[in-house]
Amino acid sequence: MSKELIEQAVAGYFDNMVAMNPQGWVDNFAEDGIVYDPVGNPPSIAHETFQDFFGMLSSFFKNIEISKDSIFISANQAAVKWTMKVVAKNDKNASTEGISIFEINEAGKIQKVSAYWDDTALRSQLQGSKNS
Numbered sequence: 001m002s003k004e005l006i007e008q009a010v011a012g013y014f015d016n017m018v019a020m021n022p023q024g025w026v027d028n029f030a031e032d033g034i035v036y037d038p039v040g041n042p043p044s045i046a047h048e049t050f051q052d053f054f055g056m057l058s059s060f061f062k063n064i065e066i067s068k069d070s071i072f073i074s075a076n077q078a079a080v081k082w083t084m085k086v087v088a089k090n091d092k093n094a095s096t097e098g099i100s101i102f103e104i105n106e107a108g109k110i111q112k113v114s115a116y117w118d119d120t121a122l123r124s125q126l127q128g129s130k131n132s
Helices: 003-018 022-026 046-060 119-127
Strands: 029-036 061-074 077-088 093-104 110-116
Touching: 003 022, 003 061, 003 077, 003 093, 003 110, 022 046, 029 046, 046 061, 077 119, 093 119
Parallel strands: 029 110
Antiparallel strands: 061 077, 077 093, 093 110
């Protein structure tokens, strides 16, 4: 599998999340692609839950920015260290960092994403002061 194909799937995942484009996001997944976001939560099947996921994102956030700080590719997988900054509907700001591990199938689609980050800490920031 080419490095470019893996990079394309990873970019599609993050870029469509930032653009709040649910169809573009799910198009990057295999039909049975699984998401653990964050790891520790029950897995979801991307094609079955993407509308609810993006509904939740758009109900809470005015803006999402994600930078892909480092990408490491090996075989059919990629590990991405990322930073996310959000502005909530209540105008509070928050940021977090994480690492997402992607497994890409032979068709170039995401088979599995495991995201390691502290969603509780992000929610705590949004409940804090306006300029957090």
